[in-house]
Amino acid sequence: MTAFVLVSGCFTGGWIWQEVADRLRESGAEVHATTLTGMEDRRDESVTGTDLETHIEDVVRVVDGVDAPEVVIVGHDYGIHPVLGAADRRPERISRIVYLDAGMPQDGDPALRLVPDQEVRHQLLDPSGQVGDDWRIPAPVSGEWRRWGSTTGLDDEALARMSRLAAPQPARTLTQPLTLSGAAAALPTTGVLCTGSGLNIALVEDMVAGGLPQFQALADPEVSFFELATGHWPMLSCPGELTEVLIRAAAGEGQRITGTGKVPSYLRPFVLDVPELPRERVGRLDLYVPDDPAGAEGPRPAVLFVHGGPVPDDLRPTPRDWPGFVGYGRYAASLGVVGVTLDHRLHGFDDYGRAAEDVAEAVALLRADPRVDSERIALWYFSGGGLLLSDVLAEPPSWLRCVAATYPVLAPLPGWPAPDPRFRPSAAVQAAGRLPIVLTRVGLENAEIAATVEEFLAVTKACGAEVEVIDVPDGHHGFDTIDHTEQSRRAVERAMRSVLAHLRD
Structure with missing residues (x-):
């Protein structure tokens, strides 16, 4: 017999699982719908x-009381934190961990980092980053639940x-960080993705294919995935x-993500053949300077x-040594401007301010370098760095002649x-005025990323921002x-020509 915890x-508490628990029991499973300290009738x-730690101990006690030989432990939302803590303490008792529309916290991560609405963070913590006098967060009323997750599929009742x-x-x-020893790291896991929250298996596949090390564990054969077309x-x-998904997960079913087995996309060659110009390394910067710097x-x-x-933080080589950024820097220098690449410290989702x-x-x-025209600078952002556009869009400085993304x-x-x-960026661009924006978008973009671009473009159209869109339909x-095609080469060349034209205008 399988037992589900x-x-x-x-x-929420054990009550929220009532219908699922009844159906699992009808299938012959043992079910323990856990109510944590402070929740439901334990408030x-x-x-x-x-x-x-209190909640981890709650879950450990439940696991210790289960007689069934196989225990599948399911963590929904915040619940994955006490689930992982309990699995770390009782790995020999757990046959599978199920992440139900939950994040992937690591050792040292507090649950607050994964709260969708970060206004909650500012309300909860005082200026020193400590919990304020109100040691409990009031429960949402009907219109507030969407701040904690997608309410798709839920009616008013x-x-x-x-x-x-x-x-x-x-x-x-x-706010208390999760402490993990790694004892449960090898346990089989299943991710149940609720597409109403915006996450799906295709996005996971894209993250794995990108080659960054933090996502490669998702391609492990012991990791499976399901999708549910609903909210949080x-x-x-x-x-x-x-219920059906949980039963199938317990049986080891689900879609696996296949690792590419290829060179990661960020280590593949730049799409253009450019001169091998030397670089100067200054702190976090690499400068590619034209042969005649003053001109x-x-x-x-x-x-x-x-x-x-x-x-x-420990990824090597760092971005400024990736072939793509080396290529962009050299390409800019070959056309007569100073190309500069940067290793900024965006190592986690809390690091945007530091980056x-x-x-x-x-x-x-x-701007302090005598070889650089301090009043003619362009900033060019890529991928997840796009959020960093916000500062210069909100208050465009006089030296900024163009931004590209x-x-x-x-x-x-x-x-x-x-x-x-x-x-x-969508809010900040309303203050951008006539700052030129050169945006390159790809036709084969992940749907979730593409939606952020379309939202941004809708706002730029409404506020009259100056945007040039360069499309790469098959990119x-x-x-x-990764796409060494004539279409890709033309797109990079056109984007660079546009940026340089604004710099020289």
């Missing part, structure tokens, strides 16, 4: 010291029931479908290329902990290293 997310047990039965969440359960609470919106017209304009991310500081510092160093991510993607609200995300 079901652990729900914030504000009076919560005290100021109730934290993540379901939302009203959630609000009626919800309990305040002890704040320290979200499938136990209420589609209990029958969720007939004095100091040269410069283009600063800003890579995407997040990129792991923005690195970009600002790089610009200051450039290539296959950019222009809003946090599903499953991303949302960064500071400051990093919202993929990263086309400038």
Whole structure:
């Protein structure tokens, strides 16, 4: 017999699993719908010291009380944190971990990092980053649940029931970091993705294919995936479908992600053949300077290329040594401007502020270089670095002659902990005025990324921003290293010509 231990997310308790639990029992399974300390009928047990460790101990006690030989432990939303903590302490008892529309927290991660609406963070923490005097987070009312996840598939009755039965969440359960020893790292896992939240298997496949190390574990044969066409609470919106998925997951079924087995896209050659110009390394910057740096017209304009991310801190080579960025830097220098690449510190989703500081510092160093025309700078952003556009769009400086964005991510993607609200290009562009924007988009983009670009373009159209769109209909995300076609080459050349024309205007 298989036993399912079901652990729900914030504000809810064992009640939320009622229909799923009944169906699982009808299939012959043993079911334990767990209510954590402070939730549902245990709300009076919560005290100021109730934290993540309290909830981990709750789940460990349930696991210890199960007699069935196979225990499938399911974590929904925040529930994955106590689930992983319990699995780390009792790995020999767990046959599979199921991530139900949940993030992938690692050792040291607090649950607060994965809350979709980061206004909650600012409300919860005081200026020093500590929990304020109110040690419990009030439960949402019917119109507020969407701040915690997609409500697709829930009718008014379901939302009203959630609000009626919800309990305040002890704040320290979200702020205490998860502590993992790695004991459960090899356990089989299944991800159940709710497409109403914006995440799907295709996006996971794209992340794995991109080659970044942090996603390669998703291609492990012991990892499987399912999709549910619903929002963040499938136990209420589609209990029958969720029950079937859980039974299949326990049996080891689900779609596997196949690793490409190829050179990662970021290490493939640049799409253009460019002269092998030397570079100068200054701190985090690499400068590619034309042979005649002063030229007939004095100091040269410069283009600063800003890579995407997040990129792991220990990844080698770093982005400025990737063939694509080396190619862009050399290409710019071959056309008579200073090409500059940068290793900024966007290593995690909380690092956008630090990365923005690195970009600002790089610009200051450039403008102080006597070979650079301090009033003729362009900034060119790629992929996840697109969110960093916000600062210069919101307040375009006089020295900025153009911004460019290539296959950019222009809003946090599903499953991303949302960064500071400051990093919202669609809001910032309304203040951009006549700042020229050169945007390269690809026709074979992931749907979630493409949606952020379309939202941005809709806003630019409404506010009259000056945008040139360069389309690569048959291009993929990263086309400038993985799609060696004439279409790709023309797109890169056109984008560079446009940026340089604005620099020289």
